Amino acid sequence: MKVGFVNIFGKPNAGKSTLMNALLGEKLAIVSPKVQTTRHRIKGILTTAAYQIIFSDTPGIIDPKYKLQQKMMHSVKSALEDADVALLLVDIKDNLEENDELFASLKLKVPCIVVLNKIDKSDAALTAGAISFFESKSYCKKVVTISALTGFKQEKFLKEILELLPEGEPFFEEDQLTDLSTRFFVAELIREKIFGLFEDEIPYHTTVLVTEFKEKQSLIKISADIIVNRESQKAILIGTGGQMIKKIGSEARVDIEKFVDSKVFLELFVKVRPKWRDNDLFLKEYGY
Known part of the structure; x- marks a missing residue:
């Protein structure tokens, strides 16, 4: 059985919460067009007979200005430490160099999938350029393109993740959706x-x-x-x-x-x- 922690990182408003909700088929993380909506690390558990994936939605990575934001960044740090696979989420219309600097600074030692989000707002040339840009980065194991809001092929996306997950025993009961109250x-x-x-x-x-x-x-x-x-x-x-x-x-x-x-x-x-x-x-x- 494939089992592991798949943690989602990215800048504020990249679509992390929308992606996790789409993967789970349940609304666990609240969403808003405003940045920094997510303040906690929120785990969502997806279990079948073949795998258990524990997804984590994390706060958008920022330079903290007050203690609440420091706590938010601590929850990002804990997600960095226990990830088996990292999903590095990018708004395809955002500055690619800024995202690259951010992802490189995380110094992740686990396989990373760069997820180019909001491709419904992109064109073929822009998408191809972004794929090529991230494929050349040392931290990037593979690049996947999606639109978390308008829909994507979930099974195909999960297959990309499962190829990188280790085998093991499940951490949670099969009907458990989250570890939060x-x-x-x-x-x-x-x-x-x-x-x-x-x-x-x-x-x-x-x-x-x-x-x-x-x-x-x-x-x-x-x-x-x-x-x-x-x-x-x-x-x-x-x-x-x-x-x-x-x-x-x-x-x-x-x-x-x-x-x-x-x-x-x-x-x-x-x-x-x-x-x-x-x-x-x-x-x-x-x-x-």
Whole structure:
């Protein structure tokens, strides 16, 4: 049986979360057009009779400016250390030299597949040039082209990965999809709505903490705190007459009900924690 950790690396907004969700056929990682949506290393487990692949979506690689971003880069480091195969994801319209510098700096000692994403937005000449560019790099074992958003041949893609994976015993039960809790994914789905509904700095100054998750006979009661840095951000999230907080709640509840396969009663509260992104105690409490 082929078994191994296949970890996805790349710049912010290359499409890492979209790729992992497509490979799993399940939405585990939240997605947004905004950069730095992913803050944690999220594992998704794909098991058949012939293989078990543990995919990891990782935060986009950046130069950290505050402690939250430092924690994000620590999760990238842990993924670098246990990878059996690395998927190096590139937006085909992005600067190839910058991506090359980034991938070379990772100093990966495992087989690397360069995945050229968003080829639906490319042409034949641009794609051929990008393939040729990465094929010449010492870290690149092979180059694959995909469009993670509009679809690609999953079986063919998995075959390329399986050729490079070792044989072994599975790490997880065959029906296990992830190693993270339901509470974690509930918080992420709420955070995804904030990324979708608000502009500028609000999503980056916000995190979500699920404080209550009670399974009752007919529904699941969930309470969650939305944490912000400043009172002005709290006012924006709540909105006039509570309009925005209601919108976040109603949109999040739809996705949470799909995820937990149950009716949900969702309560949201907004709390101000000044400079929480640079406070080790707060970061630990919020799961970073």
